[in-house]
Structures are given as structure tokens and as C-alpha cells.
Amino acid sequence: MTLTSPAPGSDRPQLKLLMTGATHGKRSPVTCLYKCDNACFHPVPNTSSNGYFRDIADAVLSRRAVLAGGAAAASALVLTSAVAGGAPATAATTRRGGGAAFGFTPIAPVPASVDALTVPQGFRWTPIIRWGDPLFDRADAFDPHAQTAEKQARQFGYNNDYLDILVAPNGREAVLVANQEYTNAGIMFPPAASEEERLEQLRVSKAAHGLSVVELERRRKGEPWSYVVGARRNRRITADTTFVFDGPAAGSDLLKTVADPSGTHPVGTFGNCAGGTTPWGTILSGEENFNGYFRAVGTSDAHKRYGLTEKASSYGWEAVDPRFDARQPGYENEPNRFGWIVEVDPEAPDEAPVKHTAMGRFKHEGANVTISRSGHAVAYMGDDERFDYLYKFVSKNTFRKGNSARDRRHNKALLSEGSLYVARFTGDSPTSEILGTGALPSDGAFDGTGEWVALHVNGVSKVPGFTIDQVLVNTRLAADAVGATKMDRCEDVEPNPVSGRIYVACTNNTDRGKLGAKEGATEANPRNSNRDGHVVEITEARGDHTSTRFGWSILILAGDPAVNPLTYFAGFPADQVSPISCPDNLAFDSEGNLWISTDGAPGTIGYGDGLFRVPLEGPRRGQVQQFLSVPRDGETCGPVIHDRDGSVFVAVQHPGEDGSWGAQNSYFPDYIEPGSLRQGKWGGPRPSVVQVTRA
Numbered sequence: 001m002t003l004t005s006p007a008p009g010s011d012r013p014q015l016k017l018l019m020t021g022a023t024h025g026k027r028s029p030v031t032c033l034y035k036c037d038n039a040c041f042h043p044v045p046n047t048s049s050n051g052y053f054r055d056i057a058d059a060v061l062s063r064r065a066v067l068a069g070g071a072a073a074a075s076a077l078v079l080t081s082a083v084a085g086g087a088p089a090t091a092a093t094t095r096r097g098g099g100a101a102f103g104f105t106p107i108a109p110v111p112a113s114v115d116a117l118t119v120p121q122g123f124r125w126t127p128i129i130r131w132g133d134p135l136f137d138r139a140d141a142f143d144p145h146a147q148t149a150e151k152q153a154r155q156f157g158y159n160n161d162y163l164d165i166l167v168a169p170n171g172r173e174a175v176l177v178a179n180q181e182y183t184n185a186g187i188m189f190p191p192a193a194s195e196e197e198r199l200e201q202l203r204v205s206k207a208a209h210g211l212s213v214v215e216l217e218r219r220r221k222g223e224p225w226s227y228v229v230g231a232r233r234n235r236r237i238t239a240d241t242t243f244v245f246d247g248p249a250a251g252s253d254l255l256k257t258v259a260d261p262s263g264t265h266p267v268g269t270f271g272n273c274a275g276g277t278t279p280w281g282t283i284l285s286g287e288e289n290f291n292g293y294f295r296a297v298g299t300s301d302a303h304k305r306y307g308l309t310e311k312a313s314s315y316g317w318e319a320v321d322p323r324f325d326a327r328q329p330g331y332e333n334e335p336n337r338f339g340w341i342v343e344v345d346p347e348a349p350d351e352a353p354v355k356h357t358a359m360g361r362f363k364h365e366g367a368n369v370t371i372s373r374s375g376h377a378v379a380y381m382g383d384d385e386r387f388d389y390l391y392k393f394v395s396k397n398t399f400r401k402g403n404s405a406r407d408r409r410h411n412k413a414l415l416s417e418g419s420l421y422v423a424r425f426t427g428d429s430p431t432s433e434i435l436g437t438g439a440l441p442s443d444g445a446f447d448g449t450g451e452w453v454a455l456h457v458n459g460v461s462k463v464p465g466f467t468i469d470q471v472l473v474n475t476r477l478a479a480d481a482v483g484a485t486k487m488d489r490c491e492d493v494e495p496n497p498v499s500g501r502i503y504v505a506c507t508n509n510t511d512r513g514k515l516g517a518k519e520g521a522t523e524a525n526p527r528n529s530n531r532d533g534h535v536v537e538i539t540e541a542r543g544d545h546t547s548t549r550f551g552w553s554i555l556i557l558a559g560d561p562a563v564n565p566l567t568y569f570a571g572f573p574a575d576q577v578s579p580i581s582c583p584d585n586l587a588f589d590s591e592g593n594l595w596i597s598t599d600g601a602p603g604t605i606g607y608g609d610g611l612f613r614v615p616l617e618g619p620r621r622g623q624v625q626q627f628l629s630v631p632r633d634g635e636t637c638g639p640v641i642h643d644r645d646g647s648v649f650v651a652v653q654h655p656g657e658d659g660s661w662g663a664q665n666s667y668f669p670d671y672i673e674p675g676s677l678r679q680g681k682w683g684g685p686r687p688s689v690v691q692v693t694r695a
Contacts, residue, residue: 036289045306045307102646115667131155132686157238159182159208161274165640178651180210181273187660207236212236213344215234241269243354247358250263259323270338271338278369283343285341340359340361345412356415357472362383363383363384372545376397382492382504434526438557438566446524449552489509492585508533537555595613597635599635600635611639631685637650668688
């Protein structure tokens with residue numbers, strides 16, 4: 001699908017729906033265009049032919065030894081962050097909650113056509129903040145008919161994804177941080193009446209990307225939050241914000257442009273998907289589908305490996321900013337300045353955010369940090385592309401538990417130096433038993449061992465033929481060279497703060513096993529045409545997150561058991577679970593239960609995307625229970641679980657995606673009656689952050 005100028009009299013841009021018939025029912029063609037530049041329509045960027053999976057006879061590591069060593073998982077570390085007035089807050093409580101004390105009756109699956117946010121009986125939902133809400137001055141109030149880039153840069157952005165709520169010790173103050181991943185001009189704007197109005201809409205789109213930092217307040221614990229206009233920490237970071245590169249590739253010739261000959265100050269962030277909150281209280285944001293924002297010379301292996309082409313971009317920003325046409329002299333490296341992990345300090349609203357080159361460049365879903373027993377910061381990361389890889393970063397220096405300014409500066413530099421690894425999985429079943437259907441092998445589990453293969457160690461390349469700059473800027477090519485395991489779209493990768501085990505959401509990969517030299521099923525990715533996705537559980541050897549060995553097993557093979565009997569839920573009876581498809585974002589509660597939000601269920605199992613809880617220990621291990629469902633066309637993002645506070649938070653992304661300005665498909669979260677656009681009022685969807693509390 002490509003985007004052209006609006007046709008005369010049309011109420012939205014003309015869309016060439018290349019993805020129609022090619023999305024395999026997963027997503028709306030509109031989402032495919034704006035979110036990932038029709039990735040599934042284009043050839044798979046990973047064309048490497050190296051072997052990735054070995055029969056048990058070829059295994060070089062004893063699974064029994066790894067799992068025995070990993071049985072004693074690392075104990076959870078108390079995480080702290082400075083939130084209000086410099087006082088420490090417990091990040092563990094901001095990202096956990098929802099165990100036995102957080103009881104609910106699972107909801108029934110909700111048909112994808114329903115335009116409602118559905119929660120369990122005894123709970124209610126309310127929005128905290130919506131697209132266009134003013135952050136700095138109430139005079140910037142949202143007016144859909146008078147949008148400007150200047151106003152949007154002072155308002156909450158569009159299509160929020162990663163989310164966290166950092167609560168102060170007093171329980172009455174907090175900071176909300178959210179990514180704004182992408183925009184949909186067709187439902188955001190009326191038809192442009194002139195060329196200048198069309199160009200201004202492009203500028204508004206740029207300003208709606210990035211991140212938002214917003215202070216919250218409430219009267220007492222357990223009550224709903226409201227956001228504070230004009231608060232000190234409020235901030236917008238957009239596609240025009242100046243950043244700083246750090247790490248070994250900062251200043252590299254591969255990062256220099258005519259506008260930044262030093263190669264140290266990139267401008268902007270976009271395609272920000274998931275993220276993570278660090279133990280020192282900063283926010284990590286992953287730049288994901290950046291390729292669709294550029295026109296580039298697509299003939300080089302590096303550009304092809306990242307999906308860059310010479311065609312017009314999905315957004316058309318090259319019409320208002322020359323750096324998005326990377327075919328032009330001086331801008332050839334501009335795409336290399338995206339695809340990084342970004343770190344933002346919500347306590348320092350005037351500080352330039354950082355892009356960490358030591359952590360590698362790929363389509364980052366996000367990054368989540370845990371502290372190893374040796375004190376090193378360990379970040380787990382997924383590359384959200386068909387047949388791409390799982391990564392780990394281990395800091396060179398160790399974490400300081402203090403909260404002094406000196407300790408904070410030290411910790412904020414932990415991701416600037418360290419070592420980057422990519423995962424290689426080995427199955428323990430004969431390859432003849434991996435049938436591609438999801439049928440379990442004779443040992444009753446998809447499992448095995450693995451190793452973390454070094455790409456660089458403390459800034460020294462470990463990939464033959466690659467300089468350190470090449471390893472970091474063209475990380476996918478470096479990972480190809482060492483034979484990493486091709487995965488089914490590693491999205492969120494989260495360490496469990498209670499058990500220490502790592503969980504990987506593999507959303508789907510309908511290309512696996514296709515004709516045309518596509519890799520077939522492997523034990524770590526055991527389904528051909530993997531429509532519904534799966535979740536992998538990893539145990540680091542000896543419970544040490546810095547180890548280069550691990551054991552693994554598949555926790556969930558997702559789907560609707562009523563339709564597909566070859567689903568798997570850690571051995572729990574499949575007829576007693578909620579149907580689930582396309583796992584995306586992950587979170588944990590105070591008892592270590594896993595919470596999964598989904599992206600794509602409407603097109604695979606016919607139900608709305610939702611949020612699900614899964615116990616990981618005891619007799620209910622694997623029992624998927626649905627907590628909520630989002631409105632029509634929407635996606636559930638960035639779950640935050642505060643069980644001790646009786647609250648759950650989600651970012652509702654792209655509700656009403658398939659509508660148009662004159663025929664909106666959702667009215668979330670305000671549900672103004674249809675037709676109100678003709679009355680001069682807004683009657684369309686506004687992506688929002690929602691809180692769910694007991695009624």
C-alpha cells in the first residue's frame with residue numbers, strides 16, 4: 001500500500017492497498033502502511049542462508065547441566081527511581097501487581113466489531129489522557145479542525161505504545177511516560193483544502209510522534225489519576241527533538257550527515273514501540289519501523305537488510321524536511337541515525353535524550369533491564385521482524401544502589417559501555433519430530449538449550465570482517481554472520497522480577513515454511529505459517545543474567561483451542577483458557593504472574609485485542625485468563641499492573657483505524673454520537689491511556 005495526495009473531494013488520502021489479501025488476516029491494511037510500511041508485503045529482509053537449528057546430536061551444550069544450574073533463579077532486585085521531589089519510588093510496584101489478591105472473573109472474548117472497552121464485572125475504566133490533550137497550557141486545547149504542528153508539539157501525542165506510571169512514595173503523585181509510535185492521517189485530519197494545509201498536516205504528523213512525559217495526581221491511594229497541565233516534568237519529545245549519540249559508534253562516519261558533520265547529535269525519534277523502565281528510574285524507548293519514513297538508495301546490502309527502498313515514504317515527510325530523502329547528497333546516512341534504544345530521564349526535562357549505540361541498531365521493540373547478581377545491568381531486546389533475532393546487552397560497569405546525584409549520573413551511563421550478544425537456540429528433539437503443525441515432540445515439550453554469541457565485547461568487535469562501527473550500525477548483518485537463530489518476530493522481552501526468568505513474545509510469522517527458500521519450523525519456532533504466535537521462557541545458566549548459556553522452553557503456543565487443538569498452554573488444559581492470539585507486550589505482577597497484551601487477534605481469531613493474565617507457578621501455570629478487551633480496530637499496548645493499588649493501565653492504540661474523517665469507525669474514549677462531525681464537534685477516536693480500577 002502506498003499513500004498519495006487526497007483525491008479532489010475525498011475525505012482521506014488515496015491508499016493503494018498493497019496489503020489487501022496479503023496480511024493473512026492479521027492487521028488492517030491501514031495499520032500495515034503506517035505502522036510497519038507494509039513489511040509483510042515486501043521480501044523478508046533476512047536472506048542469510050546460514051544454518052540455525054541443529055539436531056540434538058549436534059548440540060554442544062548439555063541441557064541437563066544448563067537447567068540444573070538455572071533452577072535457582074536470581075532473586076528479584078528492589079528497583080528505585082527518583083520521581084517526586086527527588087524521593088525514591090519503588091519501580092517494582094509500578095510494573096507489578098495482580099496476584100491472588102487481585103481477583104477478577106475473566107471476561108468472555110469480545111467480537112472484533114464491538115466499539116467498547118470491556119472490563120470484568122466489578123471494575124470500571126476511565127481515560128487519564130488522550131491524543132491532543134494539552135500538556136503545558138490549557139489554551140492548547142484539542143481542536144480537530146484547527147490543528148497545527150506548534151500546538152501538537154505541546155499536546156499528548158498519537159498512538160501511544162510503551163507506558164509506565166512511576167508512583168511517588170506518598171501514593172498521590174506520579175509520572176506517566178508513553179511512546180507515540182505512529183499516526184493515521186486519514187482519521188486525524190479533514191481533507192486538505194490547499195497544498196499548504198496538506199504540508200501542515202505532515203508537520204502535525206511529525207509533531208505527534210515520539211514520547212510524552214506527564215505528571216499525575218490524585219487525592220488518595222486507590223483513586224483514579226488525573227494529569228497535571230503545566231507541571232514541571234511535563235515534556236514532549238518529537239521527530240524534531242535534538243538527541244545525543246553515545247557509545248562506541250558515536251561520531252562514526254556512518255552516522256555523519258551534512259546537518260551533523262560530527263555524527264553525534266541526531267534529530268528526532270519515531271516508530272517508538274515498546275520500552276522499559278530502568279532500575280535507576282529512566283525510560284528506554286525502542287525505535288522500531290524507521291525504514292518506512294525514508295526514501296533511500298536501496299541498493300546497498302545494509303539498506304536492504306533494514307527494509308529501506310527508493311520508493312516514496314509512507315508518511316511523505318520528505319516534502320517538508322529534506323533529511324527524509326536520503327537519496328540526496330549529504331543525507332545518505334540519515335536512516336542510520338534511527339533504530340536505536342533511546343534513554344529519557346523524566347526527572348531532567350531539559351536534558352537531551354540519549355541514543356545508545358553500544359546496544360546495536362535494529363528494529364527495536366524495546367529494552368528491559370535487570371540487575372545481575374554481580375551488579376551489571378543486563379538489557380534484553382527483540383528485533384521485531386520476520387526471521388530476525390533476540391539480543392542481550394551486558395554493561396561494562398556495575399549498578400550503584402544509592403540515589404545521590406553522583407550515583408544517578410553513574411547509572412545513567414551504564415548502557416553506554418558494555419557487550420552485545422545475539423541468541424542461538426538449540427532444540428533437544430530430533431528434527432524429524434518438529435512437524436510444523438505445533439504437535440509436541442515425543443518428550444512432551446518444545447525446549448532445549450542456547451548460547452549468547454558475542455557481537456562485541458566492551459566496544460571490541462567479535463565478528464570477523466566487521467569493524468565496531470559496522471557491528472553497531474549494521475547489527476543485523478553482524479548477527480547474520482555469527483549464525484543467530486531466526487525467530488518469529490521477537491517483540492517484548494521481559495525479565496520476571498520475581499523468578500528471574502526471561503519471557504519472549506514471538507507475535508507471529510506467517511512466512512515461516514513458505515515456498516521460496518523461507519526457513520521452516522524449528523523447535524524454538526515450531527509452527528509453519530505461524531499466525532497466532534508463541535511465548536518463550538528462558539532460564540539463564542546458574543540464574544546468572546550475565547551468563548552466555550541458557551535453557552529454554554515454549555510456554556504458550558497461542559490460538560483459539562476451540563478451533564485449533566494444537567495450541568499449548570504450559571500443559572494446562574486448553575479447554576479451560578481464554579483464547580489468545582498474537583502476544584505483543586508483556587508485564588508482571590507482584591507474585592510474578594505474566595500479563596500479555598495482544599496485537600492482531602481480530603484478524604486471526606476474530607476477537608478484539610486484549611490483556612490476559614497467566615500464572616507461571618503452581619497448578620494453574622499456563623491458565624490464560626482475559627482481563628480486558630479494547631475497542632474496534634484497537635490494539636492493547638504497554639500494560640502496567642498495580643495490584644496493591646487495585647489498578648491496571650493500558651495504552652489503547654489505533655482505535656477506529658479503518659475509519660475516515662467523514663465516517664469514523666470508533667468513538668473511543670468519549671463516544672460522542674455518530675454524525676457529530678457534521679455538527680462541528682469531534683466525533684472520532686482518540687488513542688488514550690486508560691486506567692482500570694475497582695468500581
